[in-house]
Amino acid sequence: MLTQTANRGGAGVIGRFAPAKQSGSGAATRVGEQNALGQTMQLMGALMSYPRNSEIFGEHEPADYVYKVVSGAVRTYKILNDGRRQIGGFYLPGDIFGLQLAEEHLFSAEAISDTKVLVVKRSALTSLAGRDATIGRELFSLTSRELRRMQDRILLLVKSAQERVASFLLEMAERACANNAVELPMSRQDIADYLGLTIETVSRTLTGLEATATIEVPSSRRIVLRNRSALNRLNG
Amino acid sequence: MLTQTANRGGAGVIGRFAPAKQSGSGAATRVGEQNALGQTMQLMGALMSYPRNSEIFGEHEPADYVYKVVSGAVRTYKILNDGRRQIGGFYLPGDIFGLQLAEEHLFSAEAISDTKVLVVKRSALTSLAGRDATIGRELFSLTSRELRRMQDRILLLVKSAQERVASFLLEMAERACANNAVELPMSRQDIADYLGLTIETVSRTLTGLEATATIEVPSSRRIVLRNRSALNRLNG
DNA sequence: CGATGCGTTGATAACTTTCAAATTTAGTGG
DNA sequence: CCACTAAATTTGAAAGTTATCAACGCATCG
Numbered sequence: 439m440l441t442q443t444a445n446r447g448g449a450g451v452i453g454r455f456a457p458a459k460q461s462g463s464g465a466a467t468r469v470g471e472q473n474a475l476g477q478t479m480q481l482m483g484a485l486m487s488y489p490r491n492s493e494i495f496g497e498h499e500p501a502d503y504v505y506k507v508v509s510g511a512v513r514t515y516k517i518l519n520d521g522r523r524q525i526g527g528f529y530l531p532g533d534i535f536g537l538q539l540a541e542e543h544l545f546s547a548e549a550i551s552d553t554k555v556l557v558v559k560r561s562a563l564t565s566l567a568g569r570d571a572t573i574g575r576e577l578f579s580l581t582s583r584e585l586r587r588m589q590d591r592i593l594l595l596v597k598s599a600q601e602r603v604a605s606f607l608l609e610m611a612e613r614a615c616a617n618n619a620v621e622l623p624m625s626r627q628d629i630a631d632y633l634g635l636t637i638e639t640v641s642r643t644l645t646g647l648e649a650t651a652t653i654e655v656p657s658s659r660r661i662v663l664r665n666r667s668a669l670n671r672l673n674g
Numbered sequence: 675m676l677t678q679t680a681n682r683g684g685a686g687v688i689g690r691f692a693p694a695k696q697s698g699s700g701a702a703t704r705v706g707e708q709n710a711l712g713q714t715m716q717l718m719g720a721l722m723s724y725p726r727n728s729e730i731f732g733e734h735e736p737a738d739y740v741y742k743v744v745s746g747a748v749r750t751y752k753i754l755n756d757g758r759r760q761i762g763g764f765y766l767p768g769d770i771f772g773l774q775l776a777e778e779h780l781f782s783a784e785a786i787s788d789t790k791v792l793v794v795k796r797s798a799l800t801s802l803a804g805r806d807a808t809i810g811r812e813l814f815s816l817t818s819r820e821l822r823r824m825q826d827r828i829l830l831l832v833k834s835a836q837e838r839v840a841s842f843l844l845e846m847a848e849r850a851c852a853n854n855a856v857e858l859p860m861s862r863q864d865i866a867d868y869l870g871l872t873i874e875t876v877s878r879t880l881t882g883l884e885a886t887a888t889i890e891v892p893s894s895r896r897i898v899l900r901n902r903s904a905l906n907r908l909n910g
Numbered sequence: 911c912g913a914t915g916c917g918t919t920g921a922t923a924a925c926t927t928t929c930a931a932a933t934t935t936a937g938t939g940g
Numbered sequence: 941c942c943a944c945t946a947a948a949t950t951t952g953a954a955a956g957t958t959a960t961c962a963a964c965g966c967a968t969c970g
Contacts (some may be wrong), residue, residue: 516829519910524829539818544825582775588824589780593752593760595831596870599926626949634832636927641950658935658949674755835958862917872959877918894917 475534475576478566479506483556488549494536497546501538503557507531510553511623514545515631525632527587528624530614536560537580550623595634597674602633603643604672607653611663618663626658711770711812714802715742719792724785730772733782737774740796743767746789747859750781751867761868763823764860766850772796773816786859831870833910838869839879840908843889847899854899862894 483506488494494505497516505512507529514526514535526545529535537560538544567574594605606629610620622629630637644661647653652669654662663669719742724730730741733752741748743765750762750771762781765771773796774780803810830841842865846856858865866873880897883889888905890898899905 518829522832524832526825526828539814539821544822578775585775585821585824586780588821588828589762592762592824592827592831593754595828596758596760637949638928638951639926642926645950873917874919874960875958878958881918 473576474570474572475563475580476506476532478563478573479504479534479556479558482562483558486555486557488553488555490549490551490553492549494547494549494553494555495543497544498542501536501541501543502560503536504534504560504563505536505547506534506556506558508554508556510555511550512547512553512555513550513624513628513632514547516545523631524634525628528610528628528632530623533613534580537577537584539581550628599633599635599639599643600646601672601674602635603629603640603647604669606633607661607663608666608669608673611666615663618666620661620663622659622661709812710806710808711799711816712742712768714799714809715740715770715792715794718798719794722791722793724789724791726785726787726789728785730783730785730789730791731779733780734778737772737777737779738796739772739793740770740799741765741772741783742770742792742794744790744792746791747786748783748789748791749786749860749864749868750783752781759867760870761864764846764864764868766859770816773813773820775817786864835869835871835875835879836882837908837910838871839865839876839883840905842869843897843899844902844905844909847902851899854902856897856899858895858897 485508488510494512495501495503509531511531512529512533512535514529516524516526518524527535528550535547536543563573563577567577594602597605607620610622611618614621614623624632626637626640630640633640635643644653644655647669648655650665650668652663652665654664656662721744724746730748731737731739745767747767748765748769748771750765752760752762754760763771764786771783772779799809799813803813830838833841843856846858847854850857850859860868862873862876866876869876871879880889880891883905884891886901886904888899888901890900892898
């Protein structure tokens with residue numbers, strides 16, 4: 439059941455004090471993109487580059503840094519003791535991740551494709567939050583958003599395969615969508631491990647949705663939403 | 675699929691400044707039972723009494739209060755738009771609930787059996803946390819524990835029925851266990867809605883575990899763990 | 911005692927996984 | 941740039957798991 443090719447290491451510092459202009463691949467406005475926290479990270483952050491499938495941090499490592507995706511995409515995950523992989527979340531350009539309440543990371547993080555991230559010491563952010571209430575509020579709001587996402591995920595995982603895939607598509611559409619065309623940076627296996635399904639079920643479900651003209655799948659990483667209301671109906 | 679008998683209202687204030695001695699039904703030491711936060715709640719809290727199946731707070735209500743179970747048991751839940759009920763968690767004597775990061779409750783809360791809870795204004799706690807770092811740390815630690823539980827739940831929900839039930843039993847054993855005998859305050863339907871299974875599957879799984887001498891079920895609300903290592907193996 | 915709620919058990923249907931193979935896509939060396 | 945190999949995705953058939961529908965047993969309560 440292990441489907442992963444985790445290439446450890448391979449990351450290196452590319453430059454510090456990255457330019458304010460983002461080279462991000464996505465057009466969508468992300469959480470933290472135009473706010474005090476995001477700006478702070480751009481000022482204080484070190485720009486790091488991670489090749490496809492390389493590890494950004496590992497489970498149980500101390501959560502000393504906070505990350506913001508500049509370009510590429512990131513998945514967090516956990517390997518269960520039966521060998522299965524559960525994906526915790528996907529992070530796209532503009533998204534902030536690694537912001538744990540706990541002292542150690544509960545998930546590992548990997549670059550899905552070649553990825554650039556801004557890295558800031560967590561202690562720097564929290565001490566800043568002590569002085570700047572705006573930063574504090576944004577950190578709080580980010581954490582509570584993360585919490586909300588987890589709750590949504592719990593609600594998702596008790597639903598049928600079709601409902602899970604529909605929810606996933608709508609979620610991605612909100613984040614990486616241009617004109618109803620969703621660009622998926624992750625593989626089918628990633629999606630399956632995110633939704634708690636097999637790769638075959640994901641594939642079949644997409645085919646099924648295509649058959650009912652709910653979506654179009656011009657290429658495997660590109661999905662066009664043709665009938666959002668049908669998806670919303672499935673989403674529940 | 676609606677299986678609930680939610681009796682709204684019916685709650686009343688029984689007394690303020692509850693005695694320090696707990697009349698809790700459980701013997702186990704709970705989160706917050708012997709710490710600054712727990713003590714604070716006992717000093718500042720109003721003791722409220724809720725009959726079986728009555729609502730303590732509703733989804734989307736402002737999360738202005740924090741609750742600590744004195745006796746009885748509480749479930750939080752959400753009704754999905756297809757009518758199913760997803761249970762967010764169970765709270766036993768000593769447990770603190772209603773501590774949201776967000777401004778509104780994401781779940782409703784109900785008394786499973788006749789229940790007494792201590793109620794404290796959230797603002798009182800947070801302002802106290804500003805003056806007393808210990809309280810602040812404990813609030814933080816509680817929140818991060820809650821988060822951890824949610825993550826565990828996500829990992830649980832991708833597993834098989836047997837694994838879910840085994841995990842549930844072990845979880846309850848850690849909380850409401852005396853000498854390997856687990857006392858369940860909740861119904862099979864509650865368990866099913868917690869694990870994302872049907873009541874029949876839960877029942878059959880328990881029968882199956884009994885057949886392999888992993889557990890004993892002397893009465894439906896009482897389960898004796900006979901072979902913990904087998905359960906742990908299932909739990910993964 | 912009959913009604914009611916809760917839990918168990920059985921039979922069947924629906925859904926998802928598993929195993930296998932075909933097909934498409936991507937990557938690499940010539 | 942093309943051919944070739946490896947990887948990813950899709951598709952098919954069978955098996956396994958869980959849900960659904962129905963019936964039964966067992967308490968509690970009026």
